[in-house]
Amino acid sequence: MSTVVFLLAPQLHLLDLAGPAQAFSTAADLGHDYRLQFVGEQEDVPTAQGISLRASITWPELSPDDLVVVPGWRSPEHESHAKFSASTLSRLSAHHHGGGIVASVCAGAFALGQAGLLDGRRCTTHYDLQGELARRHARATVVRDVLYVTDGRLVSSAGIASGIDLALHLLARRHGPGAAAQVAREMVVYARRNGNEQQASAMLRFRSHVNDVVHRVQDIIDFRFAQPLTLPELASAVSVGERTLTRAFCRATGMTPLRYQQLLRLERAEHLIGHGATVEAAARDVGFGDARMLRRLRNRGSDRPLPARRAAPES
Template sequence: MTRVVFLLAPRLHLLDLAGPAQVFSAAADLGHTWEIGYVAEQEDVTTAQGIGLKAATRWPELAAGDLVVVPGWRSPSLPTGPVFTRETLERVVAHHTAGGTVASICSGADALGRAGLLDGRRCTTHHDLQDELARRYPRASVVPDVLFVQDGSVLTSAGIASGIDLALHLLAVRHGPYVAAQVARTMVVHTRRNGDEQQDSAMLRHRAHLSDAVHRVQDVIDARFTDPLLLTGLAAGAGVSERTLTRRFTEATGLTPLRYQQQLRLEHAEHLIGQGATVESAARAVGFQDARMLRRLRARPAAD
């Protein structure tokens, strides 16, 4: 029996907890030996979403093969004071010292930092907190804009839903990728993402504008990015001229419609390659006629 213990902080995010808990619960339903426990410093735990939770205040006996997970909590920035007492953090450190695995989700990385578990390690957190985490723990190496990072037996993930990716990764490590795929399918998770994938996609990064016409064109490109899309048809669908569309699109997103489509293709191709596809097959799957353009796009600097 492998035990996973979630250490709950006040005002924790439900999905930070529920997503990974569902992963391990689904694995247990499929016959794998996972036992889930919840501990906190107080029996009654408030959540950021207003639902109260009950947790044990006494830690169970942990073995080296067990896992401690610290979900994140609501805060626009990392807390100025400790969320957990020194005694609680020492329990987490003791588990790690004994050979156990420790993981965090979102702002839970701050607890690992206070415990000294991020010193000399690569780690990550939610993109809104990355810079602050790096300033607070200068001995850590904060990796920006990735879903999760594993450095030895310490794992850290980005915000909210990335906890599911982290938990699926742990299942794949413990039981193999087939079991992780089984659980993902049970949970109706579209795909199991790699840790080094970006926290937000091009579909989200370039939506912070107020142009309805540009949003309509983005909807078309998002849905049909593998197709050859002519500027003439995109402009007609938006009810503007080609020149006007190009100007508005560039003002709103910083990209031309073609460059936006290329970014979508590149992101999807990178995901396929991360899952084991060749560059040639990934290029064809996302709409390129051959792999030459994909190779050129992959070779460009990230800021290009």
Template sequence: MRPTRVVFVLVPRLHLLDLAGPAQVFTTANDFGYGYEVSYVAESEEIATAQGVPLRAQLEWPELGTADLVVVPGWRSPRLSPEPPIGPEFRKRLFAHHAAGGSVASVCSGADALGWAGLLDGRRFTTHHDLTDELAARYPRAIIVRDVLYVEDDRVITSAGIASGIDLALHLVAVGRGAEAAARVAREMVVYARRNGDERQESAMLRHRDHLSDLAHRVQDVIDARYADRLPLTDLAGQVGVSERTLTRIFTAATGLTPLRYQQLLRLERAEHLIGHGTTVESAARTVGFEDARMLRRLRGRASV
């Protein structure tokens, strides 16, 4: 069999990591002999990136087969342009490749290019959390899936923001070459873990860090590092030099959570990751610091309501 060809469509002001992350996955996989050929096409020979590094690409598309993949990385887009990010010929290329049985993918705002090509209608898709409302309104016949890393629907694979392109590419290597191949590539790239598509875009550590309380941040640093340990409120208060009452008041005002609830969220999030990768509920509960699985089951039940 000939190698799988992966073609990246470069759009002006693309984010380097949107491109470099998945490109690194496929080129590393090829270094290991898994059979990928990577190429880059654009509507002009030189593309300006959001980070200021110019890139060069081919103007002519390579010949593609049904086993091949076309990927559209995202670009800097606090607001999406009312104009298509790619011209009519490239939009036709995307649509025709999928219609012929091939796969197409996007990272972040790259989903907008797939939408303009008519590939989102009637399908589930995701994108960066800052763009979900805008793209949901722009493509009402598509089904937006919020706060996940990637979604696959009928050979249209869309991923969230920037670094999630690595997760998407590792998933495609796992599907095409096996989980062992994906794990080998992830290890070579020093990726902490290959995440499942339905994991949340923002970790609990990030979701509750958008405040300006130095004391709350210092307490969170302790809990983040030792979330699996017993952390009595007395010990936390002692570490930051305030009373338990003051700690609880300031922490709750800053994060919307008590220290215990924040610790439980971290434990729950890590346990869900372990369970998603085949660990039993009982083993996951012990790993993240619960004495048994009953509390974990209760917390999972509350989260699903």
């Protein structure tokens, strides 16, 4: 079981906390072993939205498999640096140096900076705070206008709702994109990514329709995209004819089920290649028999093929 510790500062923003907490809680409901704990320097933690939260002042024992998340806050002095004690900041630093992941939402990046974790690293925060973060931590590279930034075991996100994107990214990194897509769907949000990848995952980019049959087929493909899947098999699984499924799928997504599967394979392969895998290894991992098909798909005019037409709205 992995522990996710949320470090709560006074005047924290509820959604900075609730978004990622809900994502990991949903992942636990879906069978992934997560335990959430909330710690602070005081037991009663007032929030910016007027409600107080109860935190533990005792930290749990942490291992490299665990995660510490620092949600953001509102400062009455209009300065976003945290007022955590040296011992709390030392715990953040020790967890990271011990092999664990440390993440921040919004102004939480200032706590990471105070802990010495931003020096020489890429990071981000809410767009209103980026200038201040860059001034206070000149040795950090503040990346502007992105949802989140990953630099090794340090992950920082922009403001408020982007904490959900950060959590989904961490879940995808640990459990794969299918698991993150399932959590996102349960939460009725779009899975997003950052860096050189498209911010909207293909698994969620083509979900803005109301056709339940197509959603069920997409669920099958999402979780088995690396396996051989045939149109007869998919049609049988949802109890419709092959032609009916193809028409409905094209109308809802703008592509055939096979094209959708290829897109998921390509997107996952690009992710693996971007993290150091060879083309051959990525091709095998996503289900291509060899690297030739992957190379052909990557060389088709754009590294990221899009459907030939936009999905038509459903009545």
